[in-house]
Amino acid sequence: MHRRTFLSLTPAIAAFAQGRPNLTELYGSAAARLIAAAQADDGGWKKMMYLCDRIGNRLAGSSSLNRAVEWSAAEMKREGLQNVKTPLVKVPHWVRGEESAWMVEPLESKIVMLGLGGSVATPPEGITAEVVVVSTFEELEQLGAEKVRGKIVLYNEAWQGYGRSVAYRAAGASRAAKLGAVAALVRSVTPVSLRSPHTGQMIYTEGVEKIPTAAVTIEDALRMHRLYQQGVKIRVRLKMEAKTLADADSANIIGEIPGREKPEEIVVMGGHIDSWDVGQGAQDDGSGCVACWQAIMLAHQLGLKPRRTLRVCLWTNEENGTRGGQAYREWAGATVKNHVAAVEMDGGAEKPAGFGLSIQGASEEVMVRAMERMQQIGALLKPVGADNMIRGGGGADIGPIMRDGVPGIAHRSSGQRYFEWHHTDADTLDKIDPQEFRQNIAALAVVGYVLADMPEKLTD
Amino acid sequence: MHRRTFLSLTPAIAAFAQGRPNLTELYGSAAARLIAAAQADDGGWKKMMYLCDRIGNRLAGSSSLNRAVEWSAAEMKREGLQNVKTPLVKVPHWVRGEESAWMVEPLESKIVMLGLGGSVATPPEGITAEVVVVSTFEELEQLGAEKVRGKIVLYNEAWQGYGRSVAYRAAGASRAAKLGAVAALVRSVTPVSLRSPHTGQMIYTEGVEKIPTAAVTIEDALRMHRLYQQGVKIRVRLKMEAKTLADADSANIIGEIPGREKPEEIVVMGGHIDSWDVGQGAQDDGSGCVACWQAIMLAHQLGLKPRRTLRVCLWTNEENGTRGGQAYREWAGATVKNHVAAVEMDGGAEKPAGFGLSIQGASEEVMVRAMERMQQIGALLKPVGADNMIRGGGGADIGPIMRDGVPGIAHRSSGQRYFEWHHTDADTLDKIDPQEFRQNIAALAVVGYVLADMPEKLTD
Structure with a gap:
């Protein structure tokens, strides 16, 4: 009620009164704040430096992956994210x-x-x-x-x-x-x-x-x-x-901003914390982990507490088992139905292009409505060039919950040179342009916050 | 006399009668034949495949450099070059x-x-x-x-x-x-x-x-x-x-088309046959060796016997001692004064750009005249884009004879990516575009033939 009163002051009211709020108008101010914060942000880059230069590459079963799990969970707690958890995931342990x-x-x-x-x-x-x-x-x-x-x-x-x-x-x-x-x-x-x-x-x-x-x-x-x-x-x-040892212990790393109205409803965003055993796993997928994590931190730092819970998950073992994504589905259990969207970034942090959406089992009518909302969010991302919203999204880590009907959203990069570095010794921090990295954080911050705060769900 | 009569049929006669033949006109036909032959040539590429894939990289003192010396001398003889020689050069022998x-x-x-x-x-x-x-x-x-x-x-x-x-x-x-x-x-x-x-x-x-x-x-x-x-x-x-062993035996490889009128006067062209102990020494400088060698072979195959001797020299040990260039000067002895020009290619075989000329100790008047002639030759190279003739040339291998006043001419490449591959494991044959390689052969064939055949010398 309070919110409706507030909104009556904006041009969005007409649409909202009909049950179709225009998200571009509704979130113009929040998006501007998030984008400005992202463009001034150094916290994301500092995390990337630590992850790449102090921890290094992170193959499933390696001690460096364990260090990355411990470090990221500790950092999330230190920075004030809530409900930080590292549920156990058994992962394959292949050694070169x-x-x-x-x-x-x-x-x-x-x-x-x-x-x-x-x-x-x-x-x-x-x-x-x-x-x-x-x-x-x-x-x-x-x-x-x-x-x-x-x-x-x-x-x-x-x-x-x-x-x-x-x-x-x-x-x-x-x-x-x-x-x-x-x-x-x-x-x-x-x-x-x-x-x-x-x-x-x-x-x-x-x-x-x-x-x-x-x-x-x-x-x-x-x-x-x-x-x-x-x-x-x-x-x-x-x-x-090369040999495959017994499965090793690893974990997904989870942290949250609990929702202010509907904490049981969840938007999850993340990348995979593991990498191959070469390079620094910088583009693939340190960048996805840190960009999603920092996107949520910016909302937290700005005091933007969304209607629903905004969760970051750094999935483990995407590269050689996808056990992290499967384990997340199992860990979520019945709460999977409460996931209103899942956003994955695993295509590198070159200049962002936009996002792609898939909803398994959705009717064309639902998809049209959801894409309309995605376009409205996309309009907020023009300042960082991430406004190209397309049908077709997903990812290895969100795949298991998408099979339950959770809308899956893929972050999309311009991908100019990604496959030159992918899975090589050259996937190192210097391949990421700090300014482009910030644009990715900005895009994810807006997408995550709006999805978690919008009056209706994408699929409503 | 015979020649003057022949030339009276061409527009070049006026200039020639004044002692200033226009080389563009004089050699239009020969240049067209050489360029056409180069563009249809497979012999150069076959040499590159052998040198790169069957011999490999060629550091001074290595057995592969010795094999390259033996192979290239044998090939030159087999192909009908004259006076094929491999004068001994003592080279440093550093091993990694x-x-x-x-x-x-x-x-x-x-x-x-x-x-x-x-x-x-x-x-x-x-x-x-x-x-x-x-x-x-x-x-x-x-x-x-x-x-x-x-x-x-x-x-x-x-x-x-x-x-x-x-x-x-x-x-x-x-x-x-x-x-x-x-x-x-x-x-x-x-x-x-x-x-x-x-x-x-x-x-x-x-x-x-x-x-x-x-x-x-x-x-x-x-x-x-x-x-x-x-x-x-x-x-x-x-x-x-790493250690430096006693000097090893190596050789420059020399072959010739003897001059038909002034065999004692020499145009020498070449690159360096040695490389670092990584990659295949393809751009640096297998390409320079083979392009110069094949340029001369094309004149030979077309029966174009120039006025002066046209010589190819594959210098040894450019990379870590430049002993080949020094030894060439010593080996030439008093004949150094008979060198009318020395052409070096050691900047890779990307798209050719042109040539650069330096003549140590030359007066400005001589340089102006020589550059005028270079421009006339350059006009013949427009079909392969190698027509940009500039002041300033030379090279590590022709440096020693340039100090005796021999005009030094540097082949110039567009050099877009050369230093990405230079001295690395990535300097391999695939980095050379066969069509660009043929353009380099064409440019060198015309430059070498005209310098060896032109009525006067560059410095006259």
Whole structure:
């Protein structure tokens, strides 16, 4: 009632009286404050420096991931977030060990590589075998078992975008093993290389022999392909100590601004706190964690207490198991139905572009209404260029609760260079522009606050 | 006489009759043939594939450099070049050995590095010391011996262009040692990095203690600088086995098309056959060697026998000693005065831009005349975009004969990305665009042929 009285002073009243408040008008002032605070913010960058430079990369099962969990929970408490929790998550514990690849014929020379996550080891003496090079699965099938058996298969598929090219990394080993290959090498999934190997998760097919598998650089893949096309015999020695230990203890990290009117209703935002065991996990996904966390801190610091609970969650083990996202669904239990939205940032902190929305099982009518509201929120994000709201969102960590119908919102970056750094030693803090990082915080702060405070839900 | 009669049919006759033939007109037909041949050429690319993929990188003293010498001399003979020679050159023999850098405080983590050429080793157990970070020599001097003694100095100078930034790589160790530092780390001399260390030569100052020195990546330099600026104590363990062995045997590789009228007069063109011990030495300087060599081969294949001798020389040991260029001067002896021009390509084979000329000791009048002729040759290179002729040229390998007054001509590349690859594991064949490579061959073929055939010399 008080609020309606207040709103009668604004142009939003007409829409609101009809049950369709214009969010652009309703939250113009709050958005301006949040954006101004984000653009002046240093707290987010300080968190990034600590996470990257003092903790470093954070593979599931590593001591550095444990340190990141402890540090972030302690910081959230220190900064005044409420209900800070670190519910236990059992995570896979894959360790790389020593690894190398060496061309032994026609030329003794180093091959720059990174084992793929989940790969088995070679025998201690390594696997030394002739290499066959294919560009596609179709070429592999054409070669057939006769020409593949006993060989190392190299997939040299040119970059076709991440979604498509990653198939070779994920499935290449088992596809090759089915034809009798003894190991699989995969051209790194990236458009650009300075002899840069990119790791990432691979998946063995049930019932197919597990062969060791590694990413090689574009340069090494092209070199071997040139030799192969000339009919030059190539032999490579691959050594990998990779192994999967017993599941390790990890945790999601959760902190909240409890809702002032409907604390039981929740908007959750976050990224994944784990990373691969290379670089600093800066863009992927330290940036997503800290941007979402700091977005909520800005609301907290400005005293903006939303109608609903605004929760940050730093999910664990997105990279090689997605156990954090699954565990969050289990931990939420019946409260999953109280989640009015879930926002995930896992595409890096380059200049923000906007957000994408998916609601599983929603009618077209609901989607139209929800997108209308998203557009109204988007209009608030024009100052930071994050106003492009599209259909189609989600993410690995919010996927499990989205399957319960929770509206899933993906933060979207301009993504100009993200896949040059992704899963490499070059994913380091210097790849993030502090000003672009602040724009991401601003966009998330506005989206999170408005979703948590708006009179109705997206789906109402 | 015969020639004058022939030329009377062309517009060039007036100029020629006055002793100033217009080279653009005189060589329009020959240039068109050479450019067409270069644009259809596969021989140059095949040489590049062999040199890069079958021989690999070629540091002075290495067996691969020896193989490159043998292969290129044998190929030149097989292809019909005359007077193929491989005069002995004694070269420094620096070997890298195993090496690593590891941050031990505040965070155990890898530092990506490459030892600098010429560096001494650390003790076998390595050097573990606190790091001080400076951006410039001035900052180092301000710190003074009290704060530098016993420390590892890291120079984190932001890229200012190669000519300027390389000073830290070259002189950083001795400047730090003078203040009592125990080792020196230098930010890699490059504008761009994907955690990419760049090696290169360093020079110890006489009378100053030799301390081990290595390049680190931009990422690692920035990380340590961030920590240092926050007052966080950094300790690093540096291990290097680098050593300088007794001088090794190497050779310049020389082949010729003997001149049809003045075989004693020589135009020499080439690049350096050695490289650093990383990557494939593709841009630096396999491309310069092969482009010059193939430029001459095209004239040979077209039956264009120039008035003077057209010589290719693949100089050895440009990278860490420039002994090849010095030995060439000694080997030439009194014939140095017969060199009418020396052309060097050592800036990579990106899109060609043109050529630069210097003539040491030449009067302004001679330079004006020579540049006029260069411009006339440049006009022939418009089809391949290499027509920008400027004052100012030379190169490390032709430097010694330029000091005798031989006109020195530097091939100039557009150089868009050269220093991203230079002296790294990423200097591989894929960084060269085959079509741009052919444009370079075309430009060199025209320049070399015209300089060798033109009625007068550049300096006449």
